[in-house]
Amino acid sequence: MNLRYSEEQRLLADSARDFLAARSPVAAQRRLRDEGSALGFDPQLWHAAVDLGWSAIPFPENYGGLDFGCMGLGPVFESLGRNLAATPLLSSVVLGGSLLHLAGNPQQQDRWLNALISGEKRLALALDEQSRHNPLGTAIEARAEGDGFRLQGDKYWVVDGLGADAYVLAARTSGHAGDVQGISLFLVPADTPGVHCSALPLIDSRNCARLHLDGVQLGCDALLGNLGDGWTALDAALDRGRACLSAELLGVAEHVFQTTLDYLKTRVQFDTPIGAFQALQHRAAQLYVDLALARSAVMAGLAALDDASLSVAERGRLVSLAKWKAGDTAIKVSNEAVQMHGGIGVTDELDIGLYLKRVRVAQACLGDRDFHCERYSALDQACA
Amino acid sequence: MSTIEQFRHETRAWLDANCPLSMRTAMAEGEVVWGASQPQFPSEDARLWFERMRDKRWFCPEWPEEYGGAGLSEEQLAVLESEMRRLKCRPPQINLGIWMLGPVLLAFGSEAQKRTLLPPMARGEVRWCQGFSEPNAGSDLASLKMAARDAGDHFVVDGSKIWTSYGDKSDWMYALVRTNPAAPKHEGISLIVLDMRSPGVKAVPIDLISGKSAFCQVFFDAVKVPKQQLIGPLNGGWSLAKYLLQHERKAMSKFGEISLPSHFHLLTLLREYLPRPQTPGEHALHARAVACAMNEHAYGLTVQRMTEEARSGDDVSGLMSIMKLVHTEQERDKFEVLLDAMGGHAFGWQSEAFSEQQQAITRAWLNSYALTISGGASEVQLNVIAKRVLGLPDAKKGVTP
Numbered sequence: 001m002n003l004r005y006s007e008e009q010r011l012l013a014d015s016a017r018d019f020l021a022a023r024s025p026v027a028a029q030r031r032l033r034d035e036g037s038a039l040g041f042d043p044q045l046w047h048a049a050v051d052l053g054w055s056a057i058p059f060p061e062n063y064g065g066l067d068f069g070c071m072g073l074g075p076v077f078e079s080l081g082r083n084l085a086a087t088p089l090l091s092s093v094v095l096g097g098s099l100l101h102l103a104g105n106p107q108q109q110d111r112w113l114n115a116l117i118s119g120e121k122r123l124a125l126a127l128d129e130q131s132r133h134n135p136l137g138t139a140i141e142a143r144a145e146g147d148g149f150r151l152q153g154d155k156y157w158v159v160d161g162l163g164a165d166a167y168v169l170a171a172r173t174s175g176h177a178g179d180v181q182g183i184s185l186f187l188v189p190a191d192t193p194g195v196h197c198s199a200l201p202l203i204d205s206r207n208c209a210r211l212h213l214d215g216v217q218l219g220c221d222a223l224l225g226n227l228g229d230g231w232t233a234l235d236a237a238l239d240r241g242r243a244c245l246s247a248e249l250l251g252v253a254e255h256v257f258q259t260t261l262d263y264l265k266t267r268v269q270f271d272t273p274i275g276a277f278q279a280l281q282h283r284a285a286q287l288y289v290d291l292a293l294a295r296s297a298v299m300a301g302l303a304a305l306d307d308a309s310l311s312v313a314e315r316g317r318l319v320s321l322a323k324w325k326a327g328d329t330a331i332k333v334s335n336e337a338v339q340m341h342g343g344i345g346v347t348d349e350l351d352i353g354l355y356l357k358r359v360r361v362a363q364a365c366l367g368d369r370d371f372h373c374e375r376y377s378a379l380d381q382a383c384a
Numbered sequence: 385m386s387t388i389e390q391f392r393h394e395t396r397a398w399l400d401a402n403c404p405l406s407m408r409t410a411m412a413e414g415e416v417v418w419g420a421s422q423p424q425f426p427s428e429d430a431r432l433w434f435e436r437m438r439d440k441r442w443f444c445p446e447w448p449e450e451y452g453g454a455g456l457s458e459e460q461l462a463v464l465e466s467e468m469r470r471l472k473c474r475p476p477q478i479n480l481g482i483w484m485l486g487p488v489l490l491a492f493g494s495e496a497q498k499r500t501l502l503p504p505m506a507r508g509e510v511r512w513c514q515g516f517s518e519p520n521a522g523s524d525l526a527s528l529k530m531a532a533r534d535a536g537d538h539f540v541v542d543g544s545k546i547w548t549s550y551g552d553k554s555d556w557m558y559a560l561v562r563t564n565p566a567a568p569k570h571e572g573i574s575l576i577v578l579d580m581r582s583p584g585v586k587a588v589p590i591d592l593i594s595g596k597s598a599f600c601q602v603f604f605d606a607v608k609v610p611k612q613q614l615i616g617p618l619n620g621g622w623s624l625a626k627y628l629l630q631h632e633r634k635a636m637s638k639f640g641e642i643s644l645p646s647h648f649h650l651l652t653l654l655r656e657y658l659p660r661p662q663t664p665g666e667h668a669l670h671a672r673a674v675a676c677a678m679n680e681h682a683y684g685l686t687v688q689r690m691t692e693e694a695r696s697g698d699d700v701s702g703l704m705s706i707m708k709l710v711h712t713e714q715e716r717d718k719f720e721v722l723l724d725a726m727g728g729h730a731f732g733w734q735s736e737a738f739s740e741q742q743q744a745i746t747r748a749w750l751n752s753y754a755l756t757i758s759g760g761a762s763e764v765q766l767n768v769i770a771k772r773v774l775g776l777p778d779a780k781k782g783v784t785p
Contacts, residue, residue, distance in 0.1 A: 003689040004696060261774055276779035281770035288769055289706045296685035324675075325682050370671070377674040380651050 001307050003299040005075060012068070013075030015052065017082070023048060024085035026351045032086070033205035033354075038162055040207030041086040050119035055093045058240070059101060063109070064117050069306035070240060074247045074298070081251025084354055086206050088122050090248075091160035095241045096123025099168050103185055103225030103233035112166070112187070124164035126155035126188075126211045127234075133157075133367045135170070135238060136231075138183050140213070142171035148219040149173070149186070151194075154212050159365065161197050161209025164190055169211075173228050185230035186222045193217070203357040236312075239319045242366045243301045246319075246326035249362050250291075250298045253330040256355050257287055260337040267342075280340060287333050294329040297322045313382040320379065324372035327363035334359045392463045399471055402436045404429035408472045419443070419479035419508030421555045430474075434508065437476035444482050444506050447490065451498055452506025480549075481505040481512035485558045485577070488628050492616040501577065513580070515545035515559030515602060516625070523764050525560075526569045526622060530604065532561035532576060539563075539576065539614075541584075541607040547758065551587035551600030554580055558628075564619050575621040575628075578609045594750035648745060650677045650718055657725045673721045680718065683710050702773045709765035712755040719749035 005013065024045050032042065049055070057072045059065025066072065073094065080087065097116050100109055100123070115121035127135055140153035151171055158167070166189045175182030188195060194216035200208045225233055264275030264284060274280055301322025304315045334356040338345040345352055367375065385393070406429045415426045417434055425431040437443060440454065446461045447453020456464065482505055489498055504510050521528040530543030541561060548557070557578055564572030580587070584607040590599045616624045654673045661670040690703040722745060723730040730746055732738025738746075756762045770776045 002692065003685060004692045004698075261776075264776060272780050273777050275776040278767070278770075278779075281774075281776050282763070282766045284774055284776065285766040285769035288702075288774060289710055292703055292706055293679065293682040293686055293710070296689045297682045299689060300685045321678055321681055324678055373671055373674050373678065376678055377651070377670070380674075380677070381655070384652070384655075 001300065001303045001310075002071075003296060003303060005071070005299075009068075009071055009075050012072060013079065016054075016076045016079035019049070019052060020079050020083040020085050024083050026084045026354065029084045029086060029205075030351075030354065037205075038199060038207070040160065040162075040205065041088060045085070046087050047119055049087055049089070050117075054087075054089055055097075055117045055119060058094065059097065059113070059117065063101065063113055070243050070302045071306050073240075073244050074302040077244045077247035078251035078254075081248035081253075082255040084252070084351070084358060088124075088160045088207075090241055090244055091124050092116055092122045092164070094244050095125045095159075095237055096168055098237035098240050099123075099125070099185060099224060099233055100187075102236055103230065104187070108187060108224065115165075121165040122160065122163070124158050124161045124167050124209075125237075126158045126161065126167045126169045128157045129153070129155060131156075133364070133371055135234060136180065136183075137177045138170050138172055139177040140171045142173050142184055142186065142218070144173070145217070148217060148222070151186075151213045151216045151218065154210060156200070156210055157365070158197075158209040158211050160207045161211060162199055162207050164197075166190055167195070167211060168224060169213075170230060170234060175228075180231045182228045183230040183234065184227055185224040185234060186218055187224045188216070188218065188222060202361055204354075204361040205357075206361070208361075232312075235316070238366055239316055240305060242319050242323045242372075243298075243305055245362050245365060246298045246301055246322040249326040249330040249359065250294055252355050252359055252362075253291060253294065253326070253333040256330075256337045256352060257291060257333050259352065260284070260333075260340050263341055274340075283336060283340075287329075287336060290325075290329040290332060294325045297325040311383070313379045317376055317379040317383055320367075320372040320376040323367060324369050324376065327359075327372075328369050330359045331363060331369075388459055388463060391460050392467065395464055395467045396470075398440070399467055399473060402433075402440075403471060403473045404433055407433045407474045407476075409474075410472075411474050415474075417475075417477045418511055418550070418553070419477040419481070419505075420511035420553070421509060423477070423508065433474070434476045438508055441506065443477060443479065443508050444486060447486070447502070447506060451490070452503035477508045479505065479508060479510075479512065480514060481510055481556070484514065484628055484631055485512060487631050488558075488575070488615065488624055491627065492624055496612065497615065510556055511550070511554045513548050513551050513554035513557045515548055515551075515557045517545065517547045519544060519546050519601075523761050525625075526573065528560055528562060528573065530559070530561050531565070532563050532574060532609065534563070535608075537611055539609045539611065541576075541578070541604045541609055543604055545602045545604075546590075546599075548587070548600045548602050549598045551580075551602045552589055554587075556580060557602070558615070560621050560625055563621075567619065570622045572619055573621040573625070574618055575615040575624045576609055577613045577615060578607065582607050582609070584608075592751070592754060594747045594754070597754075648718070648722070648748070650680065650722065653722060654725055657727075657729070669721070669724055673725060676714070676717050676721050680714050683714055686710070705765070705769050705773050708759060709762055709769070712752070713762060715752045716756055719745070719752050723749060 028042065032040065053066055054076055056064060056066045057068045058070065061067050093116060097113065100113050112121065112123065116123060129139060130137065140151060142149040142151050155169065166187060169186045169188050170183055171186065172182050173184040190197065194214045196212040196214060197209050200210050202208045261284060264280060265273055267274050301319045304310055304318035337352050338356060341350065341352060344350050406427065417423060417425060417430055423434065425434065441452065442454055442464065444452065445454045445456040445464055449455040486502065486505060489501055516525060518528050518530060530541065530545065532539040532541050545559060557580055559576055559578065560573055561576055562572055563574040584605040586603045587600045590597055590601055650673060658666060658670055661667045686703065690700050694700045729738065729742050732742055732746060
């Protein structure tokens with residue numbers, strides 16, 4: 001397991017940085033917000049990113065992918081974080097694409113995977129049912145009815161749900177909330193009767209949706225993978241998403257820290273740059289330490305997912321470590337950034353606030369600090 | 385076969401033939417061999433291993449042959465170290481002289497000093513201690529006061545050094561002394577070496593909150609030190625000290641590899657003492673402990689990342705600067721949470737009512753306080769990160785917010 005990007009991955013980082021600096025500076029994100037964009041991202045930016053090959057990064061070559069693995073996604077997500085750029089890379093490619101790749105049958109893959117990679121179609125994952133992420137707690141039932149299933153209930157926090165072409169939906173076909181067995185995955189086109197998608201506008205101004213399932217009828221061909229056996233693929237896809245979010249959070253945190261450091265060196269009060277005061281110096285040094293540890297954890301999380309020699313529990317443990325440390329550090333850094341900027345820090349004019357809001361949403365997405373602390377502990381026991 | 389492959393081949397064969405099997409196991413506390421005028425060996429194998437490595441000149445393999453080394457190249461040294469790691473060879477001896485003073489002598493010593501001091505050091509015949517800190521010069525080391533007064537062909541040394549590890553067991557000391565009290569504080573300091581058996585030297589062990597310790601306070605009362613024992617230029621000791629402290633970090637990391645007296649795995653202990661958290665309080669304690677273990681894991685990965693980056697030629701000075709701080713602070717945090725999980729079992733003192741491991745944890749907890757202070761207190765480490773790594777400015781004199 002390598003904790004350092006290879007030369008190839010560094011080139012990818014350079015190209016992502018240059019591309020986003022030119023095409024999606026923070027001002028572009030601010031404009032999307034001010035225009036009240038329902039989509040939350042710029043479709044032209046997404047098509048240009050697809051042309052760069054981003055949507056092909058994680059998939060094997062025989063699926064039309066680049067086979068760069070999660071270590072290939074890492075530099076891109078770090079750049080997305082730094083620039084606060086919104087794209088459906090996480091929702092459609094990393095989560096949706098991974099589920100199709102891991103659980104889909106050849107027909108489903110044929111119909112959807114190429115279209116995802118080409119940017120022609122978009123998938124979104126409809127999973128959470130409560131306030132906080134808890135995938136094993138999936139309770140909505142897919143009741144057997146006739147030749148197929150009938151679903152009733154609400155899915156929340158669907159990332160990039162508005163305008164998606166289809167949803168991957170997790171529902172129970174047996175067992176109870178908390179059971180590994182009995183979770184089934186369904187591939188549901190957005191125009192299926194009874195599927196209602198509505199916006200859940202969040203502080204980060206991205207595309208977040210509620211999916212209301214009103215007596216939705218699905219045939220057996222909608223099943224993604226085997227009946228009741230969805231957990232393995234779901235858990236693996238979620239881990240990819242978590243590792244990518246960790247990289248995004250790290251990118252945000254490093255950028256916000258650098259901005260704050262520059263401010264400490266230039267803001268003069270009491271006739272001296274405020275960064276000369278030891279009270280602030282020690283807090284800045286402590287954040288630097290947290291960032292260094294967070295980077296190591298994120299690199300390990302990304303690398304673990306590409307390392308076939310590790311057990312599922314070992315991979316999950318490292319991914320939870322990454323999400324926990326990156327989320328915790330990003331919160332600390334962005335909170336301190338606002339405080340150290342003083343009055344200007346709480347104005348909408350300064351970009352720091354936009355980063356702060358994104359950090360909170362990304363930190364909660366696919367499991368917050370407490371979720372991953374608990375998961376790490378459980379998986380550590382499995383690894384021991 | 386290339387020359388270096390040939391060297392690897394020969395080194396492997398020699399180590400395999402000469403390192404006794406019992407010297408290829410983890411070392412227990414108290415089994416460390418210190419190079420000294422009268423070395424103590426915990427076993428006959430330890431003596432054999434010491435003597436064979438000494439005769440091979442591999443106590444300081446990269447030193448020039450005329451000063452007692454084996455004259456190995458950087459590349460050969462790396463091969464030797466990796467082969468020793470491969471066989472899990474114990475270090476044949478530990479010697480502050482070789483690790484700390486040796487590099488300074490090689491760089492700044494006179495030819496005569498190198499010829500007198502280095503060969504016995506290289507044979508492991510002298511146990512060295514370090515005389516830097518003083519009762520009134522801790523974090524602010526440059527304010528040290530121990531005086532070395534010019535008395536013709538010798539100095540007369542008066543004052544006291546503190547936190548000298550094994551001061552009572554060492555043969556010689558290298559020390560920073562004040563040779564010009566009138567000069568600005570960094571410019572009146574010199575580096576000298578002295579025989580601990582000189583009249584007027586007295587070393588007194590210090591008991592810590594954790595019990596017996598290796599630390600001593602050393603008192604100097606009109607001690608005569610010949611002028612040939614001044615290392616480097618008169619009043620030029622501060623830059624030598626900085627050079628030496630760079631090697632301290634390297635030496636500490638070597639020492640860290642070999643002496644693991646109290647490695648406690650937090651989550652394993654947590655499963656023992658808090659197997660099934662039930663009350664909200666127990667759940668909170670459990671979460672606190674897991675967070676602590678996760679930070680420890682992230683630190684371990686950071687050490688690994690730093691090693692990989694250094695090997696690839698990246699600049700790792702920033703990462704290097706956080707290591708001591710993170711490690712010692714995390715140890716403190718770990719014991720805090722472990723104490724809570726163990727309850728009364730963490731407070732046993734010299735009693736058979738408590739297991740050896742429990743008592744070791746108690747001592748290690750109390751000792752963890754010393755670690756965030758010695759070798760540059762955490763606050764000094766944060767200053768270093770803020771100024772040297774982050775480039776934050778110094779405050780103007782007299783500025784108060």
